[in-house]
Amino acid sequence: MSDFESTKLGVLRTLIALTRKVRTLFDARTGEYGLTEARARLLLHLSKSGPLTQSELAEAMEVERPTMARLIDGMETSGMVRRDIHPGDRRQRHIHLTDAAEGQVQAVLKLSEQVRADVLAGISEEDLAITHKVLLQMFDNVVKAGH
């Protein structure tokens, strides 16, 4: 088997294993804030975007709506977000960060940048750019293949 063939065999497997490891690293680091990787990402996203509906958040973070609903459930229970019913359309819930959560944003941002730096250590700008391009291409391929 050529090197190319064995790379093809391994790259998806590496992708999957790496994603799991990144998540567990994130979970370990953010555990003291009552956060997980998914929660931290939502926290940071909301702090940048401002209040959005659940559907908008789901689309922006590329998860399905029930996934987002459950994520919000958990963060609502631990007092990090608030569901506000939109006055003009009672179907919509606008998701706000609570003051407590706003206060954590800086710390989580720092922590998440640290994780990112750890993960990307020793990788050249060129290689990283190529990798990102390739991952985006794969993503596009999967979306197309899904039809």
Add this chain to the structure above:
Amino acid sequence: MSDFESTKLGVLRTLIALTRKVRTLFDARTGEYGLTEARARLLLHLSKSGPLTQSELAEAMEVERPTMARLIDGMETSGMVRRDIHPGDRRQRHIHLTDAAEGQVQAVLKLSEQVRADVLAGISEEDLAITHKVLLQMFDNVVKAGH
């Protein structure tokens, strides 16, 4: 923000989203065999390696032992694998594919190669090699950071 900075921000996010999408694509394709991405991977692994213990399988597929145990539970229930107690060491269970599962290997192999081909479509050998190298580096970084 430089391009390098924005790539750093996006690449991990793309990685996570891509992994989810690849898994769901796999699940959709293999659904008719009563398989999922994880089950298909175990099926193919066992067909190549021959019978192994649960711990060996867990290590080879880079998941924890309870994860492997439950995966085997499900496949045992649907009649794809068999747990054989090792005569010399009653702690060990040697996991065998059943005849029914052996018969599916070729079809699943084909299917999994098709998914792989779909995902990797249009990506050059050079870029893929770089990507794999970068992912492995990231994996190594995460393992080191986890201590």
Add this chain to the structure above:
DNA sequence: TCCATCTAGATAGATCGCTAACTGTTAGCT
């Protein structure tokens, strides 16, 4: 106006991943 359709969100059920803690078995050392 009224009924059909679309949209937003919630709920149910499944899979897969993790850690922590438990049982049973083996091995090793005194």
Add this chain to the structure above:
DNA sequence: AGCTAACAGTTAGCGATCTATCTAGATGGA
């Protein structure tokens, strides 16, 4: 022989993801 440590596997509990389905509310055409 017996105690301790290590190992294999299981169980319990939680988080995140998906699809399928349900309810409530909004919209639009007959």
